[in-house]
Amino acid sequence: MIQRRTLLAGAFAAPALTAAMAAWTRAVAADAVTPPTVAELMKKPEVLGASLSPDGQRIAILREQRQGEKRVAFVLIVKADDLAAAPRTVVLGDYDPMQVVWANNDRLLVTLAMDHDANGLKIKGVYDGSIENITIYRAMAIGADGSNPVIMVGNRTNAITDSLDLSRIVDMLADDPDNVIMQIWDPGPSQWTLQKVNVNTGVAVRYEAGSKSTYAWDFQNGVPVVRYDSATTRRTAVNIFVRPQGAADWTFYRKVRSDFGELPAEFEIIAASPERDVLWAMELPEGEDAQVIRKFDLRTRTLGEVVARQPGRGVDGMLVDNNQLLVGVRYTEDRTSYQFADKSFQGHFKGMNAFFENKANVFLFDVDDAHNRFLAHVSGPQQAPAYYLYDRKAVRFDVLGDSRPWLGGRLAPMETLKIKARDGLDLTAYLTTPITPATGPLPMVVVPHGGPQVRDQSGYDHLVQALAAQGWLVLQPNYRGSTGYGRAFAEAGHHHWGDAMQWDVEDCVDSLVKAGRADPKRLAILGGSYGGYAALMGGILKPDLYRCVVSRAGPSDLPKTLADVRGQGDAEIYRWWTDLIGDPARDAAMLRAASPALRAAEMKAPVLLFHGTKDPVVDVFASRDMNAALKQAGKAVTYVEVKGEGHGGWKDEHETTWLEQSVAFIAKSFKS
Incomplete structure (x- = not known):
């Protein structure tokens, strides 16, 4: 025990x-x-x-x-x-x-966010033509006894003004405990470099530079062996280069879609293996229904045997020790699970x-x-x-x-629900119920996840808890098109953004209404990214179902979105997105019908829109267009544009504003 x-x-x-x-x-x-x-x-x-x-x-x-x-x-x-x-x-x-x-065993590396200098004065920077307070990121090395604190890369001149982030530690150099490798931006040639930095002095020595488009590396035994270069201006595609240890030149391996664009990576290096020039990689090969872990040989640039698989679920990641020995492979059921290399440890994990x-x-x-x-x-x-x-x-x-x-x-507690879609497909959804006692049908907020090729699971979520704290049910459906349930389930969502994927959400809502748990007169829908799209489309397809709609960075005009992708000039990226959403040449009518901004006149519920001005995934034009279309149609809409924010990872004050305004907006709609 x-x-x-x-x-x-x-x-x-x-x-x-x-x-x-x-x-x-x-x-x-x-x-x-x-x-x-x-x-x-x-x-x-x-x-x-x-x-x-x-x-x-x-x-x-x-x-x-x-x-x-x-x-x-x-x-x-x-x-x-x-x-x-x-x-x-x-x-x-x-x-x-x-x-x-x-x-090492005696010194620590701590990443710090700094908003003031050594004299206590606020750090200033130029943003959009004006001087503003900024935050910079640095790594501090300090003894485990508090001795000899040093700022890493401290020997760099004008560090504060020429680089906001000098905190990226990318390899710990297990065989060289006095040094680490850091990724440092060089403003002269405008490119990322690798620098060896001494943890006792903070002094950095240039180690290697990437190309103009390089943004990351992977290492084995302290040596960079994989390099990632942006293939498009928005980094929606990545060129992968490999270099076995001891080789002089980088060799192009393949171009892959980046998960930066909210689609799961089709090939991803997970960890180095103990075998020289062999890494562990995750991919979805033909004949498999979910992602697996395979050996990847840098010398031959070939994928070998499958190291781990979890049929119908896929693999999320690996745990390796300091010697790169495999400890366990992680995947998701409704919660986090593992397959352990030492099978006797499975019982320990079960006990945990x-x-x-x-x-x-x-x-x-x-x-x-x-x-x-x-x-x-x-x-x-x-x-x-x-x-x-x-x-x-x-x-x-x-x-x-x-x-x-x-x-x-x-x-608030969460339940796992198993629901049948109208066509018989098995769906999983998660229902969070208020911690405060309540009887009878309750108001409910539906929160479809983003992606769409990701998934929700049972877990802690501050958004969900904020909604449940109001006394509302919170429903998170894993509709078709979600990952984590096998290839067929994910591909069942292709070309079905405006119909079957939406129907799954509706069927999950309907099951809670029919069970007497959700009040059909007090339903709202809220989401971000694809979830924001699903919220908008839900308000169009079921205009009498929801009392209000909240969308954060949701696409609104699919033909325009695809045209924007095509304008980036990468045919493969464009093909990937048309495979997922639809081809404007063949599916023009379907794409228009699946575009909320082109059907704004059908919206009855009031709408709240949020969007960051620097969003690289869903351009801010999506919410601007939706706002304009709703206003032109005479609909109730509130639009909040958040200066400087991207697709996610918003500053705490902006995230708080989004939560508070969303809660207030929904509460008002439930009372009206």
Whole structure:
């Protein structure tokens, strides 16, 4: 039986921080039955990461404390074999910490977001022709005892002004513990370079440069062996080059669609293997119904034997140790699952899940060389992300830190539903129910996911929790076209954006209405990217079903979207998208019928539109056109354009605005 010991965060903190944590603990107890507010869901997490030292003896836990405008970032150093011992606190300063990793057994590398310089003055930059406060990103190397803090690439002149991001550590150089490889932008020739940086001094030495279009590399044994070059201006396609260790020249291997464009990568390097010049790659080969892991030989540029497969589900990733030995292959059922190289560990993982009553995702992200100690990131519908240590020999699961302890006991539960579509296709959907007691049919918000070739799963989602906190049901359907259910299910959505994929969403809604759980007079639909499109199209196809529609960065005019893709000048990318959506030459009528902006007059529900002005995936013209079409048709529409934001990863203040306005918009529609 797995045992648990809870490590109280206050016991780790410096004295000045302990009182604040005690106050927060009292506040959590007082509010234990109150659903969280948007502000609480968006509040900065206290624990931001953890890392296991190369020898497996110590754990670094990255934390942040805030009191009003004051903040302090620090790292707790914990002995892995004596968690009860007082930890060492390494104070980093007034920064936003982002990631921690061990450079070697004695020094840490911490990624920091900085908005002020050493004198406390706000960092300024030019944005769209005006001078504004900006944030820069840097990596700090510091001793595990707090000694000798240095900023990596500190020897670079004018670093603040010529590069916003000097934090990209791309290889840890396992055989050279005093150095790491970092990816640094060189503004002179305007290209990415690789530089070897000393973790004791921060001094960088140029190692290698890419081409003008290079944006990333993969490594084996400290050597760059795969290079990724953008094939289009928006990086919707990627040229992959390979170079075996010891070879002088890069050789073109293939061009692939990039997942940057929200389609799953058709070929992706997952990890280096222990075998020289052999990597592990993920792809969807002919004859397989889901992605598999295969060996990829750099010398012959050929894919070999299948290392792992999960029929009908596909593979999400791998866990390897510091020596590149395979520990496990990750995939998704309704929650995160693994196939382990050591089959006897499967029982341990089963116990970890039982520890959380099989209601959380246990994501293993770090392991020692003995495969005895594991670090896990645990999250679920009612579990905000937390970090745990699992000790295989002791059969113990110990919490290292809860990212948002104030949400404890206050999150809404989620159910997994199995639903039959109108044509008999089996669908899976997730229903989040309010934590507050309620009877009778409830208001419901339908949230179709983006992609469309991704999937939802049972897990923690701040958007879903924000909606459920209002006393609403939240429905997340995995409609046809989603990944994670095999090739046939994904391809069943091709050329069906405006009909069958929408019908699946409608059938999921109908099942909840017929079961008496959802109030048919208080339904709303909200989504982002493809989900935003599905929300708009839902309001067109079922004008009397939804009381309101919320779309964030949703495509609205499919012929125009495809014309934009074609204008990028890459025939293969264009073919990939026409295979998914439809061909304007053959399917012109279907594409027009599946375009919300061309049918705006049919919309009855009020619409809220959000879009970032720098979106590289769905151009901002999509929401501008939808807004104009709705206004011309005399429909109720509110449009919010967010300056400088892309497709995702919005700044906290913009994400908070989007959540608060969406909640208010839906609440008003339910009351009217």
